[in-house]
Amino acid sequence: MSATTSSIVLVIVASFIGSFGAVLLKAGSMRVKNGIRDMIFNPRILLGCVTYVLSSFFFILAIRQGELSFLYPMVALSYVWTLLWSRLFFGEPFTRNKFAGIALILAGVALLNAGRG
Amino acid sequence: MPEALPSGDAAPRAGRGPAAGGSGTLRRRKAIVLVLFCTVLGAAAQLLLKVGSQAVNTASLYAIVWSMATNVPLVSGLALYGLSMVLFVHALRNEQLSLLYPLISLTYIWVTAVSILFLNESVSFWKLAGVVVIVAGVACLGKDPSAA
Numbered sequence: 001m002s003a004t005t006s007s008i009v010l011v012i013v014a015s016f017i018g019s020f021g022a023v024l025l026k027a028g029s030m031r032v033k034n035g036i037r038d039m040i041f042n043p044r045i046l047l048g049c050v051t052y053v054l055s056s057f058f059f060i061l062a063i064r065q066g067e068l069s070f071l072y073p074m075v076a077l078s079y080v081w082t083l084l085w086s087r088l089f090f091g092e093p094f095t096r097n098k099f100a101g102i103a104l105i106l107a108g109v110a111l112l113n114a115g116r117g
Numbered sequence: 118m119p120e121a122l123p124s125g126d127a128a129p130r131a132g133r134g135p136a137a138g139g140s141g142t143l144r145r146r147k148a149i150v151l152v153l154f155c156t157v158l159g160a161a162a163q164l165l166l167k168v169g170s171q172a173v174n175t176a177s178l179y180a181i182v183w184s185m186a187t188n189v190p191l192v193s194g195l196a197l198y199g200l201s202m203v204l205f206v207h208a209l210r211n212e213q214l215s216l217l218y219p220l221i222s223l224t225y226i227w228v229t230a231v232s233i234l235f236l237n238e239s240v241s242f243w244k245l246a247g248v249v250v251i252v253a254g255v256a257c258l259g260k261d262p263s264a265a
Contacts, residue, residue: 002239056195060185064170069232069244072163073225076251079258097260104254108247115243 002116003066010062011074018055019081023089024048070112076105148212151204152220158201160227165194167236218259222252 028044039045063071080102086092169191174184185191208217229248232238 002244053195056198057185060166060170060173060191061175061181063167064173064175067232067238068163068167068236069229069238069248072228072232073248073251076225076255079255083258097257101254101257104250104257106254108249108251108254110247111243111250112247115241115247 002070007062007064007066007071008074008113010058011071012077014055014058014062015075015078016081017051017058018075019078019085021048021051021055022078022082023085024051026086026090070116073112074109077109080105144211145216148208148217149220151208152217153223155201155205155208156221156223156227158197158204159221159224160231162194162197162201163224163228164231164235165190165197167232169194215259219256222255225252225255 024044025048028039028042028046028048031044032038032042059075083092083094083098083102087094169185169188172184172188173191174180205217205221225248229244233240
Protein backbone atom coordinates (compact mmCIF):
# COMPACT_ATOMS: atom_id res chain seq x y z
CA MET A 1 0.00 0.00 0.00
CA SER A 2 1.58 3.27 -1.11
CA ALA A 3 -0.64 5.41 1.14
CA THR A 4 -3.74 5.19 3.29
CA THR A 5 -6.99 6.86 2.31
CA SER A 6 -6.65 9.27 5.23
CA SER A 7 -3.23 10.40 3.94
CA ILE A 8 -4.74 11.03 0.52
CA VAL A 9 -7.61 13.03 2.03
CA LEU A 10 -5.12 15.08 4.07
CA VAL A 11 -3.06 15.91 0.96
CA ILE A 12 -6.20 17.00 -0.88
CA VAL A 13 -7.21 19.18 2.11
CA ALA A 14 -3.69 20.68 2.19
CA SER A 15 -3.77 21.46 -1.53
CA PHE A 16 -7.22 23.03 -1.18
CA ILE A 17 -6.19 25.26 1.73
CA GLY A 18 -2.94 26.14 -0.02
CA SER A 19 -4.77 27.35 -3.12
CA PHE A 20 -6.40 30.04 -0.97
CA GLY A 21 -2.91 31.09 0.11
CA ALA A 22 -2.15 31.86 -3.52
CA VAL A 23 -5.41 33.82 -3.86
CA LEU A 24 -4.60 35.89 -0.75
CA LEU A 25 -1.05 36.61 -1.97
CA LYS A 26 -2.44 37.72 -5.31
CA ALA A 27 -5.10 39.91 -3.68
CA GLY A 28 -2.42 41.42 -1.44
CA SER A 29 0.09 41.91 -4.23
CA MET A 30 -2.44 44.00 -6.15
CA ARG A 31 -2.50 46.46 -3.23
CA VAL A 32 1.25 46.68 -2.71
CA LYS A 33 2.51 49.91 -4.21
CA ASN A 34 6.16 50.01 -3.40
CA GLY A 35 8.75 48.73 -1.03
CA ILE A 36 9.22 45.66 1.11
CA ARG A 37 7.52 47.27 4.15
CA ASP A 38 4.33 47.66 2.17
CA MET A 39 4.47 43.96 1.41
CA ILE A 40 5.34 42.64 4.89
CA PHE A 41 2.61 44.62 6.62
CA ASN A 42 -0.08 43.89 4.06
CA PRO A 43 -2.84 41.96 5.91
CA ARG A 44 -3.77 39.88 2.87
CA ILE A 45 -0.19 38.81 2.26
CA LEU A 46 0.24 38.01 5.96
CA LEU A 47 -2.96 35.95 5.93
CA GLY A 48 -1.75 34.25 2.74
CA CYS A 49 1.45 33.20 4.50
CA VAL A 50 -0.55 31.91 7.50
CA THR A 51 -2.71 29.93 5.06
CA TYR A 52 0.42 28.34 3.58
CA VAL A 53 1.61 27.37 7.05
CA LEU A 54 -1.80 25.81 7.78
CA SER A 55 -1.63 23.94 4.48
CA SER A 56 1.86 22.66 5.38
CA PHE A 57 0.48 21.47 8.73
CA PHE A 58 -1.98 19.16 6.95
CA PHE A 59 0.63 18.13 4.39
CA ILE A 60 3.07 17.04 7.12
CA LEU A 61 0.33 14.99 8.77
CA ALA A 62 -0.40 13.47 5.36
CA ILE A 63 3.15 12.32 4.60
CA ARG A 64 3.66 10.91 8.09
CA GLN A 65 2.32 7.63 6.76
CA GLY A 66 2.54 6.56 3.16
CA GLU A 67 5.00 7.13 0.37
CA LEU A 68 6.28 10.61 -0.45
CA SER A 69 6.67 9.60 -4.11
CA PHE A 70 2.94 8.85 -4.16
CA LEU A 71 1.62 11.74 -2.04
CA TYR A 72 3.81 14.64 -3.18
CA PRO A 73 2.74 14.58 -6.87
CA MET A 74 -0.89 14.92 -5.71
CA VAL A 75 -0.01 18.40 -4.44
CA ALA A 76 -0.32 19.40 -8.11
CA LEU A 77 -4.09 19.38 -7.48
CA SER A 78 -3.57 22.81 -5.92
CA TYR A 79 -3.04 24.13 -9.47
CA VAL A 80 -6.53 22.92 -10.35
CA TRP A 81 -8.12 24.77 -7.41
CA THR A 82 -6.00 27.86 -8.06
CA LEU A 83 -7.15 28.06 -11.68
CA LEU A 84 -10.76 27.87 -10.48
CA TRP A 85 -10.24 30.70 -7.96
CA SER A 86 -8.28 32.76 -10.52
CA ARG A 87 -11.27 32.61 -12.80
CA LEU A 88 -13.81 33.15 -10.00
CA PHE A 89 -12.10 35.94 -8.04
CA PHE A 90 -9.86 37.66 -10.58
CA GLY A 91 -11.72 36.98 -13.83
CA GLU A 92 -8.66 35.35 -15.41
CA PRO A 93 -9.83 33.52 -18.53
CA PHE A 94 -9.70 29.76 -19.00
CA THR A 95 -7.52 29.00 -21.99
CA ARG A 96 -6.97 25.84 -23.99
CA ASN A 97 -3.60 25.37 -22.27
CA LYS A 98 -5.13 25.67 -18.83
CA PHE A 99 -7.76 23.08 -19.72
CA ALA A 100 -5.07 20.77 -21.06
CA GLY A 101 -2.97 21.29 -17.94
CA ILE A 102 -5.89 20.55 -15.61
CA ALA A 103 -6.86 17.46 -17.62
CA LEU A 104 -3.28 16.12 -17.51
CA ILE A 105 -2.89 16.79 -13.78
CA LEU A 106 -6.18 15.01 -13.02
CA ALA A 107 -5.16 12.13 -15.31
CA GLY A 108 -1.79 11.89 -13.57
CA VAL A 109 -3.41 11.74 -10.13
CA ALA A 110 -5.78 9.06 -11.46
CA LEU A 111 -2.80 7.05 -12.76
CA LEU A 112 -1.06 7.29 -9.39
CA ASN A 113 -4.19 6.05 -7.66
CA ALA A 114 -4.70 3.28 -10.21
CA GLY A 115 -1.42 1.81 -9.00
CA ARG A 116 -2.37 1.96 -5.32
CA GLY A 117 -2.80 -1.37 -3.62
CA MET B 118 2.77 22.25 -0.24
CA PRO B 119 1.20 24.37 -2.88
CA GLU B 120 3.19 26.26 -5.45
CA ALA B 121 0.40 27.44 -7.63
CA LEU B 122 0.07 31.18 -7.99
CA PRO B 123 -2.59 32.83 -10.12
CA SER B 124 -0.97 33.48 -13.46
CA GLY B 125 -1.40 37.23 -13.22
CA ASP B 126 1.29 37.53 -10.54
CA ALA B 127 4.27 37.40 -12.79
CA ALA B 128 2.69 38.56 -16.00
CA PRO B 129 3.09 42.34 -15.59
CA ARG B 130 6.87 42.25 -15.34
CA ALA B 131 7.24 39.38 -17.75
CA GLY B 132 5.39 41.52 -20.27
CA ARG B 133 8.50 43.68 -20.71
CA GLY B 134 10.18 40.76 -22.36
CA PRO B 135 13.63 39.44 -21.58
CA ALA B 136 15.33 41.68 -24.11
CA ALA B 137 14.34 44.87 -22.29
CA GLY B 138 17.46 45.05 -20.14
CA GLY B 139 20.03 44.72 -22.89
CA SER B 140 21.85 41.63 -21.64
CA GLY B 141 18.73 39.49 -22.13
CA THR B 142 20.46 36.18 -22.72
CA LEU B 143 22.56 36.40 -19.59
CA ARG B 144 19.59 37.44 -17.50
CA ARG B 145 17.56 34.58 -18.91
CA ARG B 146 20.34 32.12 -18.20
CA LYS B 147 20.60 33.37 -14.61
CA ALA B 148 16.84 33.02 -14.13
CA ILE B 149 16.91 29.45 -15.49
CA VAL B 150 19.80 28.43 -13.23
CA LEU B 151 18.04 30.04 -10.26
CA VAL B 152 14.82 28.12 -10.93
CA LEU B 153 16.72 24.84 -11.37
CA PHE B 154 18.33 25.55 -8.00
CA CYS B 155 14.82 26.15 -6.60
CA THR B 156 13.68 22.71 -7.77
CA VAL B 157 16.64 21.08 -6.01
CA LEU B 158 15.90 23.06 -2.83
CA GLY B 159 12.24 22.06 -3.10
CA ALA B 160 13.11 18.38 -3.33
CA ALA B 161 15.51 18.63 -0.38
CA ALA B 162 12.74 20.35 1.57
CA GLN B 163 10.35 17.47 0.87
CA LEU B 164 12.93 14.92 2.00
CA LEU B 165 13.42 16.83 5.28
CA LEU B 166 9.65 17.12 5.80
CA LYS B 167 9.19 13.39 5.26
CA VAL B 168 12.01 12.55 7.69
CA GLY B 169 10.72 15.05 10.27
CA SER B 170 7.11 13.93 9.93
CA GLN B 171 8.03 10.55 11.40
CA ALA B 172 8.64 12.20 14.79
CA VAL B 173 5.30 14.03 14.97
CA ASN B 174 3.34 13.11 18.08
CA THR B 175 -0.37 12.89 17.29
CA ALA B 176 -1.61 12.36 20.87
CA SER B 177 -3.39 15.73 20.91
CA LEU B 178 -3.55 18.93 18.88
CA TYR B 179 -1.14 20.54 21.33
CA ALA B 180 1.25 17.58 20.99
CA ILE B 181 1.08 17.79 17.19
CA VAL B 182 1.86 21.52 17.11
CA TRP B 183 4.62 21.28 19.74
CA SER B 184 6.29 18.23 18.17
CA MET B 185 6.23 20.00 14.80
CA ALA B 186 7.56 23.34 16.04
CA THR B 187 10.48 21.72 17.89
CA ASN B 188 11.35 19.32 15.09
CA VAL B 189 14.67 20.32 13.47
CA PRO B 190 14.22 18.49 10.12
CA LEU B 191 10.65 19.79 9.79
CA VAL B 192 11.52 23.40 10.55
CA SER B 193 14.56 23.21 8.23
CA GLY B 194 12.40 21.69 5.51
CA LEU B 195 9.81 24.47 5.82
CA ALA B 196 12.58 27.10 5.77
CA LEU B 197 14.09 25.58 2.60
CA TYR B 198 10.65 25.46 1.03
CA GLY B 199 10.06 29.12 1.89
CA LEU B 200 13.48 30.05 0.50
CA SER B 201 12.80 28.22 -2.76
CA MET B 202 9.49 30.07 -3.12
CA VAL B 203 11.11 33.48 -2.54
CA LEU B 204 13.85 32.68 -5.08
CA PHE B 205 11.26 31.47 -7.59
CA VAL B 206 9.25 34.68 -7.29
CA HIS B 207 12.51 36.63 -7.67
CA ALA B 208 13.36 34.69 -10.85
CA LEU B 209 9.89 35.40 -12.22
CA ARG B 210 10.61 39.11 -12.06
CA ASN B 211 13.27 38.70 -14.71
CA GLU B 212 11.90 36.04 -16.94
CA GLN B 213 8.68 34.96 -18.56
CA LEU B 214 6.35 32.69 -16.69
CA SER B 215 5.95 30.47 -19.75
CA LEU B 216 9.64 29.58 -19.67
CA LEU B 217 10.06 29.05 -15.93
CA TYR B 218 6.82 27.25 -15.07
CA PRO B 219 7.69 24.06 -16.96
CA LEU B 220 11.07 24.06 -15.18
CA ILE B 221 9.57 24.24 -11.70
CA SER B 222 7.65 21.02 -12.39
CA LEU B 223 11.03 19.22 -12.37
CA THR B 224 10.60 19.19 -8.58
CA TYR B 225 8.17 16.28 -9.04
CA ILE B 226 10.88 14.30 -10.82
CA TRP B 227 13.51 15.01 -8.13
CA VAL B 228 11.12 14.14 -5.29
CA THR B 229 10.27 10.84 -6.95
CA ALA B 230 13.98 10.11 -7.45
CA VAL B 231 15.03 10.92 -3.86
CA SER B 232 12.04 8.98 -2.45
CA ILE B 233 13.13 5.89 -4.35
CA LEU B 234 16.86 6.36 -3.68
CA PHE B 235 16.90 7.54 -0.06
CA LEU B 236 13.55 6.46 1.37
CA ASN B 237 13.48 3.05 -0.35
CA GLU B 238 10.03 3.66 -1.73
CA SER B 239 8.55 1.35 -4.33
CA VAL B 240 8.89 1.89 -8.08
CA SER B 241 5.89 1.06 -10.23
CA PHE B 242 4.68 1.75 -13.73
CA TRP B 243 1.63 3.61 -12.40
CA LYS B 244 3.65 5.86 -10.16
CA LEU B 245 6.15 6.84 -12.86
CA ALA B 246 3.40 7.32 -15.45
CA GLY B 247 1.40 9.45 -13.01
CA VAL B 248 4.37 11.72 -12.27
CA VAL B 249 5.27 12.13 -15.94
CA VAL B 250 1.68 13.06 -16.84
CA ILE B 251 1.46 15.51 -13.89
CA VAL B 252 4.76 17.15 -14.93
CA ALA B 253 3.39 17.51 -18.47
CA GLY B 254 0.22 19.07 -17.03
CA VAL B 255 2.05 21.62 -14.90
CA ALA B 256 4.33 22.46 -17.84
CA CYS B 257 1.21 23.02 -19.97
CA LEU B 258 -0.11 25.60 -17.50
CA GLY B 259 2.94 27.78 -18.10
CA LYS B 260 2.67 27.55 -21.85
CA ASP B 261 -0.01 30.18 -21.99
CA PRO B 262 0.27 32.54 -24.94
CA SER B 263 -2.05 35.05 -23.27
CA ALA B 264 0.42 35.46 -20.37
CA ALA B 265 3.26 36.53 -22.65
